[in-house]
Each structure stands twice: as structure tokens, then as C-alpha cells.
Amino acid sequence: IENIDVTAPTVASYWGSINPFKYDAWDYDNNTPNISLTDPVNVTFKVNSSTVEGIVDTTSGVDLRGTVTQWGAGSNMVSDGGDYWSLTVALTPGDYQYKYGAQIKNEDGTISDYWENDIPGANYIGDNRTLTVGSSDMMVDLDYLGSGPDGAGSYTPTDSVDILMRVNMSENPDFDPANNTLSMVGHFPNAGQSNMWSPGTHQLTRESTTSDYWSIHLKLAQGYVDTIYDDQVADVGNPLGLHMYRFVVGDSWGGSENLNGEYVTGNENRIFMVDAGLADTTVQWVYWNNKGPEPFSPSGTLSSYTFSTSVANAIAGNGFTLGDTLLVKYGYGGTQSSAMEDTLVNSIGNIYSVSISNFPFNADLGLYYQYYRVKNGVQYRETYFNFAYTGDEQPLAERRFTSFSGVTDGGTASVTDNVPSTVDERRQPTFRNTDPLGQAMTVTYTVDVRPAYYQIMSGDTLNDIQGTLNISDASEIFTRGVSMNGPATGDWVAWGATLDGTAANKMHDDGTNGDAVAGDSIFTVQFAYEATATIGQEFKFGIDGGDNESGYGLNHIENIDVTAPTVASYWGSINPFKYDAWDYDNNTPMLSLDEITDGLTPNHFALSDNYPNPFNPVTSFSFSLPQSTEVSINIYSVLGKKVATVFNGSAKPGTYKVTWNGKDINGRNLPSGLYIYELDAGIHFKQTKKMTLIK
Structure with missing residues (x-):
């Protein structure tokens, strides 16, 4: 909308003056360009996320915000692996302001979006980050997420090759920061030492007084890194530059992680590759034992649940004294919303118990739990191995388990661990005594x-x-x-x-x-x-x-x-389930082969019917040998697969009774079905018969 100059009938306009915000490349007050007309250049931004919490390259995201892109999410950076993220954008020469943002996956599967200064663990110092772009392609100096333009990185660089390792301890309920040390062991020749295979020596530092994140700053000599290939011989299981490590609670190997087979078959360590050109780096944080939070959905709530146990064996084994505090921790493996803790009370004699009201449960998951002795404020976990555990999570193999079979919503239930056994899953707890001997x-x-x-x-x-x-x-x-x-x-x-x-x-x-x-x-x-x-x-x-x-x-x-x-x-x-030929409660061989002494020598080979048949889970049968020979007593499935060998060795002339407990060679209970038992005396005799296992 313009008025005509009637003295000089003209109307002079500038294109786009009706929408100057759109045409922001032009200064309509001075009628000059706002920007240089030179070609844009490529600017690469790199940021390291080791200074904040919760970001991993598989479920999280980092983005670039500001006048370099837009003030908001959307310009997603690319994961370069581990803690490193990058993005290249085309910018014309000039001055810019920017920040970063992040997206972190929550336990319930939702995603939370954060500005850089609000990311968990951030310590943002300063205003917006600033950047001046010249006429050539450029790479911005590495930024640390959540630190701000005036903040520090996650470690102070040195003349060595620096490696920052981090671990999140939130899912290890056995770890007590007030009383336990957390260290790293491994092949690394850290700070001039030949290696780090000494639990408790190379300790991690808690990143704040309440943080679940702990870190260690390794310093490898530049000469070691430069010559890393010189003294190594590569093979399939040991590639050049391979370094193994893991984290340890306390100062003994019993408190270490066990990542058995997760990185190297048959090995419990983590791995890190040191290349000849390795520069300072951070390694993406991990959960202890790589076990993160597990959602819990109860199928019902019990009005009361009771834990009860006897400490008689612990006292007899010099691992417990009446008056010590006894705890139970429960909910491992996602069987509660988190690992819970309660104190048992010494009610009578050696019996301790506690009843918990309004106890949520999941009938399909059951419950993993553990007993702890407390002395002088320090918790000591019981020495226990779940011999019946068949899963692949090593920590759960060291927990007790009970099912909720037959339990109903609103009812009551209990678990009692008072069997004086070394094998039974309901056996009494025992504890390691950490007191000094007191004398040489x-x-x-x-x-x-x-x-x-x-x-x-x-x-x-x-x-x-x-x-x-x-x-x-x-x-x-x-x-x-x-x-x-x-x-x-x-x-x-x-x-x-x-x-x-x-x-x-x-x-x-x-x-x-x-x-x-x-x-x-x-x-x-x-x-x-x-x-x-x-x-x-x-x-x-x-x-x-x-x-x-x-x-x-x-x-x-x-x-x-x-x-x-x-x-x-x-x-x-x-591991008594493996050694199923031995009875560890009575410390005698399992009754698998007994000689029947009647003073008579059989005149022919023979194999009897088993009794009882059907059976659950134990049955017996006999066989006769007229001469000394090598004998094998085998059990097969109906498909002909050998599932157990009850006896394999030399036997003199006589009649023998065989007892089988319905377990396979690995000590696992076999399912119901038809099975075949065999007497194999080599070239002399072989016979099979059928029997039925019913459960």
C-alpha cells in the first residue's frame, strides 16, 4: 500500500517489504543485505555425552539447536559409537549461537526430551554456546554435553592416552557406597603399572554424592599405545589390541562382575580394543553386569508374605552369632518393582522371620531373594548357589528362588528355609566370616x-x-x-x-x-x-x-x-547337581549300583524288570554277570537319545542292584515319558527294557 508522490508521480518499492520477516536476508531500514553473499561452508559439530546420565547410542538421541539450525528439537546428530555424536550443517559466514538437546528412553518405554542444561547429570555453566563461521569448512572443537561453554569435560587430559570408563550401579542392590569400594580389574597397564588385575586397587569415583554413575580415568603411556602390536600374536580368540576388564565390588574376586560368554566365549570379562592410533576417548557407560531396570507388573497382592529361616548351620560354621542382624532382600530379576529389604526378627531359638503386609506378586515370575548378615554396619551376602537355575544370568544363579504356585490374590503365603542340607533349595543360609583370625x-x-x-x-x-x-x-x-x-x-x-x-x-x-x-x-x-x-x-x-x-x-x-x-x-x-553320583548330605555315593551278596555266582547274564513301574522319580532294577567285564548301564529317551549313564566301569561276577533317580547326566529332572534302560557288557551281552516315568 503506497501513496503517490503527486509532485513527481512515482512509486518506488522494494521486493518483499510487505513481509520483511520472511525476507530476513535484507535490511529494509538501510536497504542493504543482511548476510554475506559468499557460498555456505560445511561446519561439523561433535559432542561427547559422557558428562551426563542415561544416554546410550541404541535408545537415546542427541540434537543440535540454535541459529545454526532452529531453536528446538529436530536436527538429530549421528552416533559415532559410544559417547560420541556428530552432525555437519551448511552455514554461511557469520556469528551463531547454539545448544544441544537430548532424548532419553524411560523405563516405561516413553521418551523424554531435554534441553542440554536439563539433562540428568548436567552441570551447565555459561550462556548459549557461540560460534563464528569463516569462509572455509571447519570442525568445531569437541563439546561436552551438559557442560556449557564455560564448563569442563568429563576428565582432564594428560600427556598419556586417556580412557574414561563408567558404570551405573543402580541395579546392584548388594552394593553399599558407604561401606564398599568399587574398582576395575583388567589388562591395562594403567599409570605405569603392568596390569590392573588386583581387586580393590584401581578404584572408581562416584560422580556426585547421590549419583548412580561411577567412573575411572585410565592413563596409558603413549609408547605403550604406539607399540601395542609389537609383542602380540593374533589368533582367533586373541585379536591384536584386545584388552579384557571388568568391575569389582570390594577387594576379592567373589565381588566381581560375571559377563560369562557375553563378549568372549567361556570368559567372564568385558573387552576393549586398543589400536596403535588410539587417542583420548570415553567408553559408553554400562550397567553393572549389563543388567538394567526391569518393569514389574503384579498379578495380585498378598495380605501378608512371610520369610522364615534357621541360622543353626551358619552358627555351627562360624559364620553367624545370635545378636547379628539378619536381612532379606527380595525382588531381584524384575520380580518386584525394585530390590526391597526387610529385617528378620529372632523369634525363638535359631529361627528368624519377618512378615510383610500388602505384598505384590507376579504368579508367572515367582520371587528371587537373598539373606544378608549385618555386622558393624556392613552387609555380608550369604554363600548360596541356586543349583536348579537353568537361565543365563549369572547373578540370578546366586539367588534363592520361590514360586507363587497356588497363591491367590488377597491371601497369605510364606517361604521357609530351614533344611539342614548342603543341596536342598530350602537349605539354611551360611555366611562368610570376614573377621581376622586373631593369631598366626x-x-x-x-x-x-x-x-x-x-x-x-x-x-x-x-x-x-x-x-x-x-x-x-x-x-x-x-x-x-x-x-x-x-x-x-x-x-x-x-x-x-x-x-x-x-x-x-x-x-x-x-x-x-x-x-x-x-x-x-x-x-x-x-x-x-x-x-x-x-x-x-x-x-x-x-x-x-x-x-x-x-x-x-x-x-x-x-x-x-x-x-x-x-x-x-x-x-x-x-555344584552338586553336576555331581549327581554323590550324595553331599550323607557324603556317600548315590545308590546307583549295589552288589547283592548271596554267595552265589550267576551262570548267565541277565537284566531284570524295574520296580516300581511306572515310577516317580526313583526306580530300581538288577542285573547279573557270570564273569568280570566292563559294564555300562545307560538310560535312553524313546527316540534313542542317551540321557544318562548310571554306571560305567569294571564289575566282578555277581548280581547288582541299580537305582536311578530320574535325572539326566547334568543333574536335571527329566520329564514324564517312556524311557529305555540298557545293560551293555560289550561283546558278551547287551539287553534293553522299557520303563515309564510319571510326575
């Missing part, structure tokens, strides 16, 4: 290897989980010898030839070196301790130096009897 002493350790002998005789093999020293012949137990390994011996020794060649760890069954009786299958070794050594000790046994007693994380934890300094163990008691 020599302690005698013994191990009865008969469980190994009978397990091999049943047809099983003791597999070396860290090598090839597998034991399949029972006589090898005695010809190859037994060694003891672990902190109780001073420290862990490398399994294999190193352990087998370490004289101090060799055990004896020859009546010397503290061994009471030669040739009785009880091997002995002695170790001298200072008064400051703890009563509770951790160890493991191996034949021929191999790690062939049981799997990863299954170690003996025993308290020394200071009145008569001894620790008596049975081989394999740390």
Missing part, C-alpha cells in the same frame, strides 16, 4: 575326591573350562594329582601347567605334609596365615592343574575352624 596359624585343607571318582565312573567327564585338561578316566585323579587354587593359597595362579608346577599348591594323599592317611582319597595341603588373615577363605580345586572342578564363579567359600585350624571340603560340593 597353619591351616590344613583337605578335599575328598570320591565325588569326582564316582562321577567319572558314571560316564561323565570333568571338563577343563579354561584349557584342555579334561578328566574322563577315574584313575587320572590319582596319577595326575590334585592342586588347590585361589585367594586362600595366597592368590590365583594361572590354571594349567603353572598351577600343576606350583609345589606349594600341590595336595597330598601319601601320609605326608599334613595328610592323615595315605591312599584314602582325601588330599591335603597346608598354608600358614598371619593373624590379620580372614576366617572366611575362597578357593577351588583342580586335577592336573586344570580348572575342571566346576564352572566360572563357582568357588568354595569356607570358614576356618580357629580352635582346630582345618577346612574339610568335598570335591564338587560347589
